[in-house]
Amino acid sequence: MADINFSRPSAEGDSRATEAAPATPRGGDLRWDIIELLFFAYRDFVGDADHELEAFGFGRAHHRVLHFVHRYPGLKVADLLDVLRITKQSLGRVLKQLLDEGYIVQKTGNNDRRQRLLYATPKGEALVAKLAGLQTDRINRAIADIGPAGTETVRQFLRAMIDRDDPDKVLETIFAAGTGARAG
Amino acid sequence: MADINFSRPSAEGDSRATEAAPATPRGGDLRWDIIELLFFAYRDFVGDADHELEAFGFGRAHHRVLHFVHRYPGLKVADLLDVLRITKQSLGRVLKQLLDEGYIVQKTGNNDRRQRLLYATPKGEALVAKLAGLQTDRINRAIADIGPAGTETVRQFLRAMIDRDDPDKVLETIFAAGTGARAG
DNA sequence: AAATTTATGTCAGCCATATTGACATATCTT
DNA sequence: AAGATATGTCAATATGGCTGACATAAATTT
Numbered sequence: 092m093a094d095i096n097f098s099r100p101s102a103e104g105d106s107r108a109t110e111a112a113p114a115t116p117r118g119g120d121l122r123w124d125i126i127e128l129l130f131f132a133y134r135d136f137v138g139d140a141d142h143e144l145e146a147f148g149f150g151r152a153h154h155r156v157l158h159f160v161h162r163y164p165g166l167k168v169a170d171l172l173d174v175l176r177i178t179k180q181s182l183g184r185v186l187k188q189l190l191d192e193g194y195i196v197q198k199t200g201n202n203d204r205r206q207r208l209l210y211a212t213p214k215g216e217a218l219v220a221k222l223a224g225l226q227t228d229r230i231n232r233a234i235a236d237i238g239p240a241g242t243e244t245v246r247q248f249l250r251a252m253i254d255r256d257d258p259d260k261v262l263e264t265i266f267a268a269g270t271g272a273r274a275g
Numbered sequence: 276m277a278d279i280n281f282s283r284p285s286a287e288g289d290s291r292a293t294e295a296a297p298a299t300p301r302g303g304d305l306r307w308d309i310i311e312l313l314f315f316a317y318r319d320f321v322g323d324a325d326h327e328l329e330a331f332g333f334g335r336a337h338h339r340v341l342h343f344v345h346r347y348p349g350l351k352v353a354d355l356l357d358v359l360r361i362t363k364q365s366l367g368r369v370l371k372q373l374l375d376e377g378y379i380v381q382k383t384g385n386n387d388r389r390q391r392l393l394y395a396t397p398k399g400e401a402l403v404a405k406l407a408g409l410q411t412d413r414i415n416r417a418i419a420d421i422g423p424a425g426t427e428t429v430r431q432f433l434r435a436m437i438d439r440d441d442p443d444k445v446l447e448t449i450f451a452a453g454t455g456a457r458a459g
Numbered sequence: 460a461a462a463t464t465t466a467t468g469t470c471a472g473c474c475a476t477a478t479t480g481a482c483a484t485a486t487c488t489t
Numbered sequence: 490a491a492g493a494t495a496t497g498t499c500a501a502t503a504t505g506g507c508t509g510a511c512a513t514a515a516a517t518t519t
Binding site for chain 1: 304305306307309311312313314315318319320322339360408410411414416418419420421425430431432433434436437438446452
């Protein structure tokens with residue numbers, strides 16, 4: 092594996108690397124740079140919100156719930172579980188806090204009275220918009236350099252990074268909006 | 276806040292939204308689409324590795340450590356703490372496992388014998404390359420549509436998303452490589 | 460040489476968020 | 490009436506963060 096990165100001495104102290112045959116079929120064709128950039132970019136991107144959330148006693152989990160409820164009003168609990176890919180027990184705790192503290196309300200479904208449709212309250216809208224504002228500032232700074240065409244390229248890239256098999260309700264909406272010309 | 280997204284009925288059932296004055300200064304200028312795309316793209320991106328890591332009894336934390344030790348051989352423990360932004364206690368547990376199971380070795384620093392310089396073993400290289408292979412496949416699929424120029428745009432975007440104040444040793448290297456023309 | 464600082468490691472406990480399994484309730488479907 | 494579905498909840502567990510305290514070895518300063 093010593094050919095993935097140039098001047099990389101590997102571990103010669105204990106285990107005697109001595110240029111053994113690679114255990115994986117990949118050589119130097121790995122996208123280390125983009126892998127790393129994604130790590131740092133996402134870390135700082137969510138860091139914006141994390142910092143603000145602390146003041147509310149909330150975590151990333153609360154943000155995710157509030158975000159998707161805000162974006163897709165009337166989302167069912169089951170939909171939310173699909174999107175977040177967590178168990179209902181995990182969601183339960185976080186959702187209960189958001190309900191108790193008045194960031195989200197439930198409305199019984201009209202067609203199916205078992206369903207609890209979720210909506211953000213004005214209080215919830217305010218918080219999620221504040222968090223989105225921080226993240227939008229970072230995004231705007233980043234796309235300022237690459238222009239509108241570059242922004243569309245980034246959208247295209249990000250969309251193509253997402254699994255398209257078994258898309259949940261939210262992803263279907265996103266993909267549908269993307270296949271045409273421009274999204275929201 | 277009912278003007279952030281068009282046909283969004285907000286919560287009128289319990290808390291009487293009634294179009295109150297917005298609590299935040301933002302209107303409809305928030306980058307909801309990119310915020311969401313980043314969430315899904317990153318979720319699936321790390322999901323590739325997560326799945327594979329399970330077979331080894333490792334988690335995301337192990338991957339991050341192994342990745343940066345591989346990429347920046349001879350990294351000090353202190354550097355790693357800077358990059359990962361976790362405490363040494365948190366790192367300790369994960370690092371100990373990687374050392375015990377032979378994915379990483381330590382070498383005493385030459386100049387400063389207090390330092391423990393970290394190196395991936397061939398075993399470690401194999402695992403990290405396998406994981407990078409999965410993620411590279413996804414990246415390659417995504418950039419196939421946007422071409423080399425688009426790929427450079429994506430790199431530029433991601434780099435601009437990263438905080439440049441107080442960069443750690445790894446980020447300095449990344450930024451230095453990026454300010455020229457092309458990176459590795 | 461002695462004192463202090465630095466780099467690292469480790470023990471103990473706490474918290475947030477995830478998990479699985481089991482079970483309860485209300486409601487819809489058959 | 491029976492069964493399936495949507496949701497909620499209790500209990501136990503795991504992971505990966507955290508703080509605080511303390512230990513050791515090696516470098517640096519006094």
